[in-house]
Amino acid sequence: MRLRLLEATVELLVERGFSGTSTTLVSERAGVSRGAQLHHFPTKNDLVVAAVEHLTELRGLELEQALGRLPRGRGRTQAVVRVLGDHFSSPVFVAALELWVAARTDELLLAAVAPLEQRVGRETHRLTVEALGVDESRPGSRELVQATLDLVRGLGLADTITDDARRRARILDHWAAVLDRELEATR
Template identity: 40%
Template sequence: MTTARTHRTQRERREQTREALLDATISALVELGYARTTVQEISARAGVSRGAQQHHFTTKAELMTAALEHLFARLIGEMRTMAASLPPGPSRVARGIDLLWEAYSGTLSTAAVELWVAARTDPELRAVLRPVDRALGHATLELYREAAGAELPEAEVETLMLLSVNLVRGLALDAMMGGGAERRARLLDEWKGQVLARLAR
């Protein structure tokens, strides 16, 4: 008979602390905005000391971008899981656009907008945010490639992905500013129709 392990290893404790800090960063960004999200606020939300926070992330910019990367990785994992259950063909691509909108229009969009705006006048934040933004684009492109399969040339898949990402980012900003949900749904449907028409050709 084996005894269940009740004590966490040091590595498990480190990972749990890191995850708590990243989740606390995202929630503070969404609720308070970048300017009011202090390292002290994040540490308090995560239930860790300032020293423990500095052990994981030495600067605020590093913590912010790691949190965005953490959130994006989680969302991409969820999108991959959902996409795997979709049937092949044009409907898969249309549903992929819906999944992209669902991912970008929620917490990810709010947190990302806060950081992108702050990065305009913060060189340190901008320097660490750019690689995360590029990785986000690459991962989204891979999802598009999987959805489109061999139905479209590589360059066209990339163009459609970039147009889709910029569309949903703009629509997410519109939602944050109080724009109408019906108009956003109509624009998404229009874009999906154009993509399906291109596939049909």
């Protein structure tokens, strides 16, 4: 029942945003009584904080699995960058984005979201370093990884307004070529 409530919360965050997500809608979507929902999550913030934790786990697992399936060798950088681009334009990212925006003006939500997002950021950085085979002790390498993550996050944000997958693919492919050259220079 708890998992159904969390999944319903994430779905509603994607569909309706934070302000359009209510505990009543969540319990209806999850197919549980309002009393059962209140037993697990007495307030909307309790529910959303639990959903943030659930999202954190989902996002990390999804990214790790996707990167783990990539072949080694030629074209790896492009494949990694594309996986990151897909990750940051997924519904899970959209739900997380809704929470970031809501947390900006809600101190209680911010207190829950900020540490989780820091953990997600560190883990995403670590996975990207591993996937690209980057030696961060080399000058400029860490910055290249972070620039890559900032780029895909920004493209994911832009994707929430308009789906421009072709443009995004061109940008990511171009960045992958630049990244390959720059990383080679740091090796």
